[in-house]
Amino acid sequence: MRTNYVLIDYENVQPKNLALLEAEHFRVKVFLGASLAKLPVDLVTAMQALGSRAEYVRISGNGPNALDFHIAYYIGRIAAEDADPYFHIISKDTGFDPLIAHLKDKGIGCKRSATLDAIPILRSLTExxxxxxxxxxxxxxxxxxxxxxxxxxxxxxxxxxxxxxxxxxxxxxxxxxxxxxxxxxxxxxxxxxxxxxx
Known part of the structure; x- marks a missing residue:
């Protein structure tokens, strides 16, 4: 199964159900604002359970779209290394949608979901x-x-x-x-x- 990269805009969405991503084909990156000082224990515990398949990315600097640009950078870097990735951006920010349309035009699978359980590959289990x-x-x-x-x-x-x-x-x-x-x-x-x- 292709690797599914889940990129979480933590400034925008604070997921409570990372256990949905326990399967081996998921890789998780949680993007944290530069000024964020504390994380909830539930998030830290869930990330630890994912082991090497999960990591935090603390962004450099502040600004209205600083975190978005970091996510875009990691998508480009991963797409250059993985021949068949699929990206899930977890954010309510519709500003990602033009980037997603561009990626699809280039043959790179990407979707934005406002919550983890709205990811199509996960939603299908519930339904x-x-x-x-x-x-x-x-x-x-x-x-x-x-x-x-x-x-x-x-x-x-x-x-x-x-x-x-x-x-x-x-x-x-x-x-x-x-x-x-x-x-x-x-x-x-x-x-x-x-x-x-x-």
Whole structure:
């Protein structure tokens, strides 16, 4: 699968659900304003969970479009290094739209979304039929062989985040129950064991 680069304009959008990006094909860059002094613990913890696939980029200097120019620079740099990238700019700033149109004209995939769960590749999981939702969860778990949740509660929290926290308790129980029924996971005294298909 092609690498999806998620470039977050943190001055504009402060995402709460980075767990949506746990799959191996995501790379995340969070762009921080030069004057930002503190970050929320939830963001830092979620970024740590992504390991080397995530990084902070503190912009140099201030100005009305300083952060936007940094994002544009990284898109150009990555596009020069990766033969088939896809970029997701997470921002409510419509000023990115002319750049996105230009990139598409040059054959480079790029889309702006106002939130993480509006990214098309992620939104499709929430809107998919029930069986495909479970298939999607399995694919995401296969994509994270080194940091799968070891506890049932943590697994449920992660699945909930993948669905943009839109699953009610009954739907979450259904997804986890189907993973057990398919023998993808076994849950014993709150601990999860994986037997994922290759």
């Amino acid at each position: 998919a039929p029930r069986d495909e939702q479970v298939d999607g969860v399995i694919e995401k778990l296969k994509g994270m062989p080194k940091n799968r949740p070891q506890k049932d509660k943590t697994l449920r929290t992660m699945i909930s985040a993948w669905f943009g926290k839109k699953l009610d308790d009954a739907s979450l129980d259904r997804v986890v129950g189907e993973l057990v029924r398919r023998k993808v996971i076994a849950v014993n005294q709150g601990k999860v064991r994986y037997t994922l298909p290759s």
